[in-house]
Amino acid sequence: MQARVKALETLLTEKGLIDPAAIDAIVETYETKVGPRNGAHVVARAWSDADFADWLKRDATAAISSLGYTGRQGEHMRAVFNTAETHNLVVCTLCSCYPWSVLGLPPVWYKAPAYRSRAVIDPRGVLAEFGLTLPEEKKVRVWDSTAELRYLVIPERPEGTEGIDEQTLADLVSRDAMIGTAVAGKPESAT
Amino acid sequence: MNGPHDLGGQMGFGPVAPEKDEPYFHAGWEKRALGITLSCGAFGAWTIDESRHARENIPPADYLAASYYEIWIRGIDKLLERHGFATHEELLSGRKLQDGAVPKRVLKADMVPAVLAKGGPCDRPVEAAPLFVVGETVRTKNFNPATHTRLPRYARARTGVVEAVQGSFVFPDDNAHGKGENPQWLYTVVFDGAEIWGEDADPTLTVSIDAWESYLEPA
Numbered sequence: 001m002q003a004r005v006k007a008l009e010t011l012l013t014e015k016g017l018i019d020p021a022a023i024d025a026i027v028e029t030y031e032t033k034v035g036p037r038n039g040a041h042v043v044a045r046a047w048s049d050a051d052f053a054d055w056l057k058r059d060a061t062a063a064i065s066s067l068g069y070t071g072r073q074g075e076h077m078r079a080v081f082n083t084a085e086t087h088n089l090v091v092c093t094l095c096s097c098y099p100w101s102v103l104g105l106p107p108v109w110y111k112a113p114a115y116r117s118r119a120v121i122d123p124r125g126v127l128a129e130f131g132l133t134l135p136e137e138k139k140v141r142v143w144d145s146t147a148e149l150r151y152l153v154i155p156e157r158p159e160g161t162e163g164i165d166e167q168t169l170a171d172l173v174s175r176d177a178m179i180g181t182a183v184a185g186k187p188e189s190a191t
Numbered sequence: 192m193n194g195p196h197d198l199g200g201q202m203g204f205g206p207v208a209p210e211k212d213e214p215y216f217h218a219g220w221e222k223r224a225l226g227i228t229l230s231c232g233a234f235g236a237w238t239i240d241e242s243r244h245a246r247e248n249i250p251p252a253d254y255l256a257a258s259y260y261e262i263w264i265r266g267i268d269k270l271l272e273r274h275g276f277a278t279h280e281e282l283l284s285g286r287k288l289q290d291g292a293v294p295k296r297v298l299k300a301d302m303v304p305a306v307l308a309k310g311g312p313c314d315r316p317v318e319a320a321p322l323f324v325v326g327e328t329v330r331t332k333n334f335n336p337a338t339h340t341r342l343p344r345y346a347r348a349r350t351g352v353v354e355a356v357q358g359s360f361v362f363p364d365d366n367a368h369g370k371g372e373n374p375q376w377l378y379t380v381v382f383d384g385a386e387i388w389g390e391d392a393d394p395t396l397t398v399s400i401d402a403w404e405s406y407l408e409p410a
Contacts, residue, residue: 001261005220007285008264009227014287017234017276021300023226029307030225031215072229072310078357093199093343095243096259101310105225107213111259114204120345120398121200121388129207139395144199146341147377147401148313148360181209 035104036175038069039152042102043178044170046079047157057081060152064102074101074150080143081154082183087138088153089127089180091119092145099150103175110179120144130181153177155184192244192337193344195251200345200388224260228267233306234294236274239313240367244339245269315374317359321404323378327353328410331380331402339367342406346398350410351382354399362403376404 012018042064046053055063060077064070077099080088092098096111109115118126123140127133134140143151155177161169164187176182198204216222232242245266247254254262271277275292298306323329333348334340341363357379361372384396 001224001258001264002218002220005223005227005264008268008282009223011277011281011285011287012227012231012271015277015291017294017297018227018230019297019299022230022298022303023223025300025303026226026229026307027216027222029303034307070310071308072306075310075312076314076358076360091199093345094196094341095246105215107210108217108259109207109209112204112207113198113201113255114207117198117201117204118207122393123396124393126207130209137395139397140393142396142398144343144346144398144400146343147357147363147403149357149377149401176209 030100030105034071034100036102036173036178037170038067038104039099039102039175039178040170040173041067041166042069042079042152043154043173043184044166046154047161047169048166053081053154056154064152069101071101073097074099076149077102077152078149079152079154080141082156082180084156085139086141087134087180088141088143088151089119089123090143090145090151090153091116093117093120094144094146097145097148097150099152101150102152103178107175127181130176132182153180155182158184158186161187192247192339193335194247195249195254196243196247197344199343221260224264228263229307230298231267231271231276233296233298233302234274234276235296236276236292236294237270238361238366239311240339240361240363241369242266242270243363244367245273247339313361313372314358315361315372317374317376319376321356321376321378323353323356323376323404323407323409325353325355329353329378329380329407330410331406332408336364338364340364340406342402343400345387346380346382346400346402349382349386351380351386351399353378354381355379357401360403362405364403364405378402378404378407380407 056079060079098106172185357377359374365373381399384392
């Protein structure tokens, strides 16, 4: 594939159709500027600010955009909140729809057949492969991202985090917790 | 279309293999594949729906054997040829042999931040009121078009409940084929696990899809 992609880039550059420096700029954006820390900021804000959490429930696109996270594959956002009763899990069975603007580029497993095929039929089995075993009575809600809506899971706020500042809270939120294949981490003092 | 991309509920792909501290890219060519795909998308010659259809049209054995960015490259080859930007011979040789179509724009480095930040919103107003209301029971249609659709196979001919009216959006089934945006109301429809997977389904499971209005009929 390396030779094939190189040939394609050479051809398109020669034809004046692409600018290799633009490709560098795209790659740099997704390697250094847009990633799961954006989403973790959204979650930490939702945990610490009830008005923001409410806004996120009503209009996630606007609430998330107020923090500066907009753009490609995040044009239309929906936030889904984990509760004591329900755990949310996001998948795109048809391709790899994923909220780039808050989570960056998706990991390989998210785009691969094993996850896309099984998340809708055997979510607990999938979660177990991530080391997450949910209580039997907890409901599992799977969101198949079949349109241009992009989902962000807001994990439950861990116990023992009262009075912790937003930045420290954000450090407890992994990418996987915002897809639903993990839950939020516990603060070090509580482990 | 009932292509290899429509994976929900299929079996035999083995366990999910999460990779600890996974890098964004596993090879240098993957970076270029991402950048080429986004740059060519900026031509304005095709829509995201047409590009999805180009990928799902890859023969199943090839699709399932390809890595994700390889699927992207196969799709972009097809689109470049279809829209006259490169000939088959040029794509094979990697050399310019003739002039081709001229794009609406060429993405330059200084345009990248603004283009990525803007994205491509696809909500569009429609004049008609939504046909279905929140809480209403609906049934998805049973159809098997040879063309693009975003109604997964597992969710066809199933009864569910409208949980939200999400607004009106470009209709991919038409837009993928140059038939216009023809926006429609979009609904989040929730199904019980047993409605989709039968009596052995996880009793706590619900699955939702985002369904365009013409995928639905009153139950």
